[in-house]
Amino acid sequence: xxxxxxxxxxxxxxxxxxxxxxxxxxxxxxxxxxxxxxxxxxxxxxxxxxxxxxxxxxxxxxxxxxxxxxxxxxxxxxxxxxxxxxxxxxxxxxxxxxxxxxxxxxxxxxxxxxxxxxxxxxxxxxxxxxxxxxxxxxxxxxxxxxxxxxxxxxxxxxxxxxxxxxxxxxxxxxxxxxxxxxxxxxxxxxxxxxxxxxxxxxxxxxxxxxxxxxxxxxxxxxxxxxxxxxxxxxxxxxxxxxxxxxxxxxxxxxxxxxxxxxxxxx
Amino acid sequence: xxxxxxxxxxxxxxxxxxxxxxxxxxxxxxxxxxxxxxxxxxxxxxxxxxxxxxxxxxxxxxxxxxxxxxxxxxxxxxxxxxxxxxxxxxxxxxxxxxxxxxxxxxxxxxxxxxxxxxxxxxxxxxxxxxxxxxxxxxxxxxxxxxxxxxxxxxxxxxxxxxxxxxxxxxxxxxxxxxxxxxxxxxxxxxxxxxxxxxxxxxxxxxxxxxxxxxxxxxxxxxxxxxxxxxxxxxxxxxxxxxxxxxxxxxxxxxxxxxxxxxxxxxxxxxxxxxxxxxx
Numbered sequence: 028x029x030x031x032x033x034x035x036x037x038x039x040x041x042x043x044x045x046x047x048x049x050x051x052x053x054x055x056x057x058x059x060x061x062x063x064x065x066x067x068x069x070x071x072x073x074x075x076x077x078x079x080x081x082x083x084x085x086x087x088x089x090x091x092x093x094x095x096x097x098x099x100x101x102x103x104x105x106x107x108x109x110x111x112x113x114x115x116x117x118x119x120x121x122x123x124x125x126x127x128x129x130x131x132x133x134x135x136x137x138x139x140x141x142x143x144x145x146x147x148x149x150x151x152x153x154x155x156x157x158x159x160x161x162x163x164x165x166x167x168x169x170x171x172x173x174x175x176x177x178x179x180x181x182x183x184x185x186x187x188x189x190x191x192x193x194x195x196x197x198x199x200x201x202x203x204x205x206x207x208x209x210x211x212x213x214x215x216x217x218x219x220x221x222x223x224x225x226x227x228x229x230x231x232x233x234x235x236x237x238x239x240x241x242x243x244x245x246x247x248x249x250x251x252x253x254x255x256x257x258x259x260x261x262x263x264x265x266x267x268x269x270x271x272x273x274x275x276x277x278x279x280x281x282x283x284x285x286x287x288x289x290x291x292x293x
Numbered sequence: 294x295x296x297x298x299x300x301x302x303x304x305x306x307x308x309x310x311x312x313x314x315x316x317x318x319x320x321x322x323x324x325x326x327x328x329x330x331x332x333x334x335x336x337x338x339x340x341x342x343x344x345x346x347x348x349x350x351x352x353x354x355x356x357x358x359x360x361x362x363x364x365x366x367x368x369x370x371x372x373x374x375x376x377x378x379x380x381x382x383x384x385x386x387x388x389x390x391x392x393x394x395x396x397x398x399x400x401x402x403x404x405x406x407x408x409x410x411x412x413x414x415x416x417x418x419x420x421x422x423x424x425x426x427x428x429x430x431x432x433x434x435x436x437x438x439x440x441x442x443x444x445x446x447x448x449x450x451x452x453x454x455x456x457x458x459x460x461x462x463x464x465x466x467x468x469x470x471x472x473x474x475x476x477x478x479x480x481x482x483x484x485x486x487x488x489x490x491x492x493x494x495x496x497x498x499x500x501x502x503x504x505x506x507x508x509x510x511x512x513x514x515x516x517x518x519x520x521x522x523x524x525x526x527x528x529x530x531x532x533x534x535x536x537x538x539x540x541x542x543x544x545x546x547x548x549x550x551x552x553x554x555x556x557x558x559x560x561x562x563x564x565x566x567x568x569x570x571x572x
Contacts, residue, residue, distance in 0.1 A: 161390045193390045196432035242385045249386035252347055252378040253446065254402035255372065262404045264397035264414065 037156045042272060043085035044157045048166030050273040054280060055154045061284060062146050069290040071142060077283045078146050085157050096145065096154035101142045110137040162187045165265055182258035190246070198239065205234050297454060297486050298323035298346065303355035305341055305509075315341045317509040323454075327340035328480065328487045330500035330517070334531030338509040339490045343458040346488075347376050360453055374403075381458040383439035384431065392418065392434070392442050393427040398463070399450040418442075418448040434562060437468025444475060448483075455479075457489040461496060473499070494521075494533045498557070505530065518555040537561040 038044075043051075067072050082092065096103075114133025121129045155163075168185030175181050206216060209230045216227055305316040315338045323329050333339050338491040346357060348369035359372045380386045389395025396414045405413070418424045421441040431439060440460055447455060455476070461469040473496060480487050482558040489496060497503050503520045505513035507530050513520060521527070524538050534542070537558055541551045556564065 164390075189390055190388065193387070193431065196430070197384055200432070203556070243381055245380065245385035246388065248344070248349055249378075249380055250388055250398075251349060252373065252376075252380075253388070253399045254373055254450070255388075255398070256402065260404060261401045262406060262410065264401055264407065264410055265394060266407060 036159050037087055037091065037155070038075050039086050041084060041086040041157070043081065043153065045270075045272065046157075046276060047267050047269050047273045048158050048162035049169050049267055050153055050269065051158055051275060052163065052166050052170060054276060055150055057280065057284075058150050059147055061280075061287060062143050064284075064291060065287055066139070067290065067292045068285045071139070073283060073286050073290070074146065075142070077279075081153060082149065085153055087153070087156055091156060091246055092149050092152050095156075096148050099144070099148060103141065106144070107137045110140055120261075159194050161189070162267075164192050165267060169267060180258075180259070186258045194242070198235070201238060202235055204230065205231055205238075295324040295325050296322040297360055299356075299358040300346070302358040303342075304347060305338075305345055305350060305352045305354055309353075314353075315508070315509050316345065317356070319506075319509070319511050321504060321511060321514065323486060323488060326480075326484050326486055327501045328489070329502050329504065330497035331488065331490045331504045331506060332492060332494070332497050332532060333506035334492065337506050337531075339492075339506055341509075342506065343378070343456050343488070343490050347378055348372055348454065349500060355377075361403065374450075375452050376454045377450065377452040378456045378458060379426055379440065379443045379447065381459040381462055383436045383443065383463060386443055387431045387439055389431075391428050391430055392423055392445075395431070395442055396445045396449050399446050413449050417445040420479070421445040426445065435468065437438070437464050437471060440464060440468070440472055441475065444472070444479070448479065450483075454486045454488065457491070459461065459490055459492070460495060461491070469493070470498075473519050492532065493556065494535050498535050506534075507531075515534075521555040522553060 061085055062074060065074050082089070111129060111133055112127050112132055114128060114136055121131070121134075158166075164185070168181065168188065171179070171184065173182045210216065214230050216231070217224060218227075299322050299385050301320050303316055303319045304314050306314045319338075319342065331339055331342065339351060339393045345352045346359070346364075348364050349374055351366070360375045362368050362371055362375075364372050387395055388398045393414055397410055400410045400413060415424065415427075418427055421439055421444050423445055424436065426434065426438065426442075431442075434442070443460075457476070461472050464472060476487060476489075477499075479485055489500065491497055498521065500517055503513075503515060503517050504511060504518065505527075512530070513523075522534050524534055524542065527534060535555075537556050537560075540561065544551050551561075552564065
């Protein structure tokens, strides 16, 4: 679990860290669309330059991004190889054997797909490494606000998200404690065949469920005692402020977007 | 002193057909500004009583009046404005993602505008000595610190009554002492009425008045000195004795006759010195 980099937060003091989380979420989303817009070497170079710029600005060492890619490496290799071997005819044909078809287009396309994977994973790693989970939750809640018009209970969802995030470490601790307690009573976790392993999870899952129910009960009582009636009629302590640096990132982004649209092969 | 809480013939059953109610015809008053301890063994109905006072459990029969407002389903939120509650488990009542968020939770519910909220949250955190921890997450705090944050949440909304529902029972001795000192200090500064529900006998010994509850019935009501003078009776109710009472029992067994009335640790010390210097 400890070398799983995706979804972890790295506290550093950089421009990227101080950006508004709403801004970062929106940028990451638009960035993914941007990646799929690029379709020739020039536009790819542009977008790679933009990504490297963002990574340098975050002061996070490249090693973390490479670690972020590692768990997805098999998926990338699988997709790239598939693309390489079974692409439709086009351009110069290098190898043709049965239904395997290595062509010039296939080669270029699989190269592009490889770069796309890399860029998207790097950018989403950058998002989670530079933003606290809590800020991501607040940012998401704030971005969901327009959904109120279609009767989505945004405030309730935001409250649920924030409580869920707050209880993740607490429940992890609890799970560890239960595992150790059951081990001390002779339960073997993660050993034996698939069926035996699944069975050994029961003495972990059932107490964890029960304790979650107890926690929920206690928490709802405490919330009620502190005057919580519903999530709509509340004021907000935690607010997000859009600053000048957020505007600047968008100016840069729009410039890159325009350049890519201009160089793109339509 | 005026009564801030009046309880008349309160009866509560968890199930309608329960032959033995969790609370059976309980009546008592709480004076404004006093420290009232409610003691009793596990399952005697202490927590049920605390939750009934705040309207968290709808009681079957009886009447509860808080600060002149009678508790009914319509007035329950008004009553909760007057009462701050701290529960037993520090983890399960921590709603906010960070210390500051948790202290602000009660204020958010009252729709206090943010400009007013920020100074109040800061003042409350400073009061309980948690100002340096404002952006810490609950998983990085100790049990005692979490309970102090809970107390800061109460300070921020400034209620008239503070109910401690076994708030110190999951803390270590140091955390417990800190917490009680803090409550004492707050009470002196803000004229709070404190109701502490506990089976920690030393906590009860610091109260102005003690109610003893057994099997849902109120069995005794007096100042701590009177209550703790009835040593054997307390043990029969499943309660522990304060340290000085235990010491007296041990002395009696060795043929030394200490005074029958209850004494605090310093009074006991004084008596020991005197009896030794007389011989």
